[in-house]
Amino acid sequence: MLSETTPPQTATSGVVQAPPTIRNPQTNESSWRGLLRWESALLVALAGALIYGHRTTNFWNATNFFYIGLNIGEIAIMALPLTLIVITGEIDLSVASMLGLSSTLLGYLYLHGWPIGVAIVAVLIVGAIGGALNGVLVTRLGLPSIAVTIGTLTLFRGLAEITLGAKSVGKFPATLTKIGVIPIPHTQIAYSVGFFVVLAIIYGVVLHAMPVGRSIFAIGLQPEAAHFSGIRVKRIKLMLYVLSGTVCSFAGVLWTMRFATSRYDAGTGLELNVVAIVLFGGISIFGGRGSIIGVVLATAVMACIQQALTLRNVDAQVRNIVTGVLLLISVVLPNIATGIHRLRERRRLRNRDRLAQRAPDLHQPTTTTTEGQRA
Amino acid sequence: MSLTVAPISRPAGVRRSELLLRARELSIVLALLIVFGFTTLKNHEFANAASIRQLLSGASLVALLAVGQTLVVVTRNVDLSVGSVLGLSAYLVGTLFRAHPNAPIALAFLVGIGVGVLIGAINGIITTVTRVPSLVVTLAMLYIVRGVDAEIVNAKQIDPTLIPHSFQVVGYEHIFGIPWLAIIVAVIVIAVGFYMRSFRAGRDLYAIGSNPDAATLAGVPSGRRVFTAFVVSGGLAGLGGALFLAQFATVNATGGSGYELNVVAAVVVGGVAIFGGSGTVFGAALGALLLNTINQALVAAKVSAFWNQAVAGALLLAAIAFDRWLSLRVERLESGRGERHVV
Numbered sequence: 001m002l003s004e005t006t007p008p009q010t011a012t013s014g015v016v017q018a019p020p021t022i023r024n025p026q027t028n029e030s031s032w033r034g035l036l037r038w039e040s041a042l043l044v045a046l047a048g049a050l051i052y053g054h055r056t057t058n059f060w061n062a063t064n065f066f067y068i069g070l071n072i073g074e075i076a077i078m079a080l081p082l083t084l085i086v087i088t089g090e091i092d093l094s095v096a097s098m099l100g101l102s103s104t105l106l107g108y109l110y111l112h113g114w115p116i117g118v119a120i121v122a123v124l125i126v127g128a129i130g131g132a133l134n135g136v137l138v139t140r141l142g143l144p145s146i147a148v149t150i151g152t153l154t155l156f157r158g159l160a161e162i163t164l165g166a167k168s169v170g171k172f173p174a175t176l177t178k179i180g181v182i183p184i185p186h187t188q189i190a191y192s193v194g195f196f197v198v199l200a201i202i203y204g205v206v207l208h209a210m211p212v213g214r215s216i217f218a219i220g221l222q223p224e225a226a227h228f229s230g231i232r233v234k235r236i237k238l239m240l241y242v243l244s245g246t247v248c249s250f251a252g253v254l255w256t257m258r259f260a261t262s263r264y265d266a267g268t269g270l271e272l273n274v275v276a277i278v279l280f281g282g283i284s285i286f287g288g289r290g291s292i293i294g295v296v297l298a299t300a301v302m303a304c305i306q307q308a309l310t311l312r313n314v315d316a317q318v319r320n321i322v323t324g325v326l327l328l329i330s331v332v333l334p335n336i337a338t339g340i341h342r343l344r345e346r347r348r349l350r351n352r353d354r355l356a357q358r359a360p361d362l363h364q365p366t367t368t369t370t371e372g373q374r375a
Numbered sequence: 376m377s378l379t380v381a382p383i384s385r386p387a388g389v390r391r392s393e394l395l396l397r398a399r400e401l402s403i404v405l406a407l408l409i410v411f412g413f414t415t416l417k418n419h420e421f422a423n424a425a426s427i428r429q430l431l432s433g434a435s436l437v438a439l440l441a442v443g444q445t446l447v448v449v450t451r452n453v454d455l456s457v458g459s460v461l462g463l464s465a466y467l468v469g470t471l472f473r474a475h476p477n478a479p480i481a482l483a484f485l486v487g488i489g490v491g492v493l494i495g496a497i498n499g500i501i502t503t504v505t506r507v508p509s510l511v512v513t514l515a516m517l518y519i520v521r522g523v524d525a526e527i528v529n530a531k532q533i534d535p536t537l538i539p540h541s542f543q544v545v546g547y548e549h550i551f552g553i554p555w556l557a558i559i560v561a562v563i564v565i566a567v568g569f570y571m572r573s574f575r576a577g578r579d580l581y582a583i584g585s586n587p588d589a590a591t592l593a594g595v596p597s598g599r600r601v602f603t604a605f606v607v608s609g610g611l612a613g614l615g616g617a618l619f620l621a622q623f624a625t626v627n628a629t630g631g632s633g634y635e636l637n638v639v640a641a642v643v644v645g646g647v648a649i650f651g652g653s654g655t656v657f658g659a660a661l662g663a664l665l666l667n668t669i670n671q672a673l674v675a676a677k678v679s680a681f682w683n684q685a686v687a688g689a690l691l692l693a694a695i696a697f698d699r700w701l702s703l704r705v706e707r708l709e710s711g712r713g714e715r716h717v718v
Contacts, residue, residue, distance in 0.1 A: 143695050146453075146510070147649040150639055151691035158685025165681050264681075269633075272514060285508050317525030317628055324518030331507045331515075339505065 038282035038334065042297040049304040056308045064307065066183045066190055070258065071310075072303040073192025074099065074251040075270060079277045080196075080203045081244035083295050086278055087207075088219045088237055089287025090138060090145040095248045096270035097156035098130055102252030104160040107169030107262025116173055123249050130156060131245020135238035153271065160264040169262040180258035192254045196299075199247070204292040212236070220287030276323050277302055280330040302326070399646035399654075399701060403661040407668060414672040421675045428549055431557040432622070434667035436461075439560045439615050440634060441641040441659040442567050443608030448642055449571075450601050451584045451651030452509035456498060457612040458634030459520035464490040464616025465626040466524060469533030472542070480542050487617030488610050494520060495609015499602035509605075517635065521628075528628040535624035546621030556618060560660070563611070568656045580604060584651025640687060641666055644694040648702070666690070 053059040078095045085092050102123045109119035130152065137148045179191040189197075207213040218226040219233050227233045256262045281298035283290030302323070309319045415422040440457050447454045464487040471478050471486050498516055502509045535543075545555050571577035579600050582590040591597050620626055645662025647654025669690065670683050 137692065137696070141696060141699060143699055144649050147643055147695045148692065150636060150643070151688050151695065153688070154636065154640065154684050154691060155688025158681075158683065158688050161681040161684055162679075165679065272517070275514065276518075279511055285511055315525055315530075318522045320518040321522030321526075324515040324522065327511065327515040327518070328501070331511045332501065332505050335505045335507050 039294050045301045049301050053304050053308040056311045058311055059308060062188050065188045068303045068307040069190035069193035073190055073196055074255050075273050076196045076299045077251045078248050078274045079295055080199050081247045082274055082278050083283055084216055085240050086283045087216050087287055087290055092244050093149040093271050094152040094156055095274050096267045097153045098127060098245055098248035099252040099255055099267040101156040101160040102127055102249035103256040103262045103266040104163045104264050106256050108163050111169050120253050124246055127245040127249025128242050131242040135241030139234040139238045164264050170260055172260055176257045177260040200292055200296050207292055217288055276327045280326050400658045403665055407665050410668050410672050414675050418675045424552055428554050430668055430671055432554040434664040435556040435560045436615050437637050437641050438660040438663035440612055440638040441663045442564055442656045443611035444638050444642045445647050445656045445659040446604040447608045448647050449580045449584045449651055450604050454608045455513040455635045456516035456520055457638055458631045459517045460491050460494050460609055460612040461616040461619055461631035461634055463520050463524040464613040465620045465630050466528055468617045468620050469626055473537050484617050487613045491609040491613020492606055495606040499605030503598040503602050525628045532627035533625055538624045542621055543624050564656055564660045581652055640691050
């Protein structure tokens with residue numbers, strides 16, 4: 001790969017051009033292997049988390065697994081559409097506010113006598129509209145997604161606040177609120193985890209086995225190239241935001257049923273956990289790299305560690321240290337790895353230069369300037 | 376080849392587009408006056424001295440943090456850890472007073488700034504050495520610092536009785552009718568604003584944000600400048616922590632949580648481009664003042680406080696859309712001039 005892009009006679013042709021050209025082709029090439037390595041690292045981390053859990057009393061208790069799932073379910077569900085968005089190189093920070101808005105709206109509509117089924121459908125539609133707002137601002141007006149979604153983060157939460165104020169709504173039908181107390185019959189799996197598994201399979205197939213999935217990766221790697229090769233970049237991004245809004249409002253419905261109350265501050269701050277899981281799952285923040293399996297594994301690792309810490313009575317805020325450290329590790333390690341790789345390549349090139357310098361006499365003047373430029 | 380020289384030696388023709396950019400700050404002032412005027416019409420109490428003092432001191436902390444954030448955002452980075460840093464710094468300064476009730480005030484401020492500088496340096500080193508996007512690094516630090524804070528606080532809190540009166544004076548007293556807080560923050564805004572405008576290192580920040588690769592090729596020490604920006608942002612957040620304690624005289628493990636979003640909102644409303652390269656600390660400070668004034672105006676106009684967030688969010692979206700429109704205008708103006716288009 002390298003010998004193709006950088007001409008062998010670097011000494012004569014490339015003085016300035018050598019270092020920048022190494023970078024691009026190489027990251028593409030090694031991304032596959034890097035990815036596999038990241039997922040195996042996650043497997044090791046999962047094993048570590050389970051061993052840590054094993055040394056915690058009550059960890060292998062069957063109901064504990066129900067609670068592990070229950071506590072991470074909504075976060076995990078919201079991480080799926082965000083994964084696709086991050087792969088296209090954008091971000092959505094409004095996910096948790098959308099969860100809060102849909103929870104509030106569900107309570108409000110139910111309070112005003114709507115049948116619960118209709119209310120849920122209405123809430124999902126509002127979610128899609130909220131997502132479309134993000135999508136339109138990002139794709140049609142060309143605004144940076146981080147600024148837009150920080151704006152809608154505040155806006156959605158604000159709308160939730162206006163809808164219910166300081167009130168909270170309860171008394172939802174017991175057939176639905178039972179999802180917060182009992183698992184899927186004959187298993188120890190929480191309902192939200194059941195939904196997550198089904199959604200994860202769908203997302204995995206769409207992202208890794210369908211043309212649209214390839215388009216999503218292509219957009220993240222090189223938006224212009226994707227556009228010129230006929231991929232409808234804007235439309236796909238818009239659809240992903242609509243999807244994200246809908247899925248997050250569905251997570252809001254689950255959240256409401258789990259706690260059997262609807263409050264405007266539901267899930268405040270969860271966006272950070274969602275982003276943390278996505279990045280810990282090996283999705284590159286620059287877009288174009290990652291897999292659903294990685295995100296699923298990351299969810300499992302995060303859930304197990306958090307639950308083990310909870311069983312050891314570690315304070316919720318202190319548990320955040322773990323989230324933060326995992327997040328740091330997941331971005332710093334791969335970058336250090338590529339840094340070392342790059343350094344090694346540079347050293348190899350320099351050695352090659354030196355060889356070229358020794359051989360024929362006529363190259364002497366140019367090579368000395370090369371060395372000068374480098375140093 | 377006159378690629379990156381533009382910000383330093385300005386051709387005469389750029390003046391019109393620069394005027395448009397200056398219009399960004401004027402538009403905030405205008406919005407501020409409109410909000411203030413309308414609210415005063417509805418509620419005359421809004422314009423009295425005490426109320427204005429409250430507007431100023433209420434906006435001070437966010438404005439202070441927005442100054443540091445501007446430095447970071449201008450280089451195409453972001454610092455999300457400021458809220459956690461503020462909380463940790465406030466608690467540690469409180470701990471200082473608990474241990475040594477007669478500790479000099481200057482020492483208290485130094486402790487606060489020191490805590491912030493330390494965390495800012497960690498942010499800066501990780502971002503510049505490992506080339507990890509600062510969004511992720513500072514997001515992680517948001518968690519870690521908050522967790523460390525919670526561990527130290529351990530469900531206790533700093534009580535007002537622990538804080539010496541001379542220290543609290545800084546938080547709520549005023550001189551010549553102007554709150555001390557506002558004076559301190561204004562001095563910092565002006566100093567940093569002047570530095571960013573007129574000194575080489577300040578201009579370097581803009582060059583890095585406009586085009587990182589070009590800046591490096593032009594010999595700007597990018598790593599060092601970005602590192603410094605993070606250190607300043609952390610230091611100001613630390614100072615903010617000390618001022619937070621002076622203002623409220625109490626702090627627990629959640630002090631300052633959520634500030635990062637207010638600060639980023641103030642910066643963006645203030646016209647600092649989130650992708651770097653443009654914006655001033657004056658704009659950011661005005662943005663903080665505008666957001667706080669709107670919040671207070673809603674209260675004064677007897678609109679439920681529940682509207683605050685929604686209005687802030689809508690304003691934020693309007694601000695970035697406006698900026699986009701403005702920058703398109705500037706681009707069109709500049710590309711109208713042939714020789715700049717060729718570059």
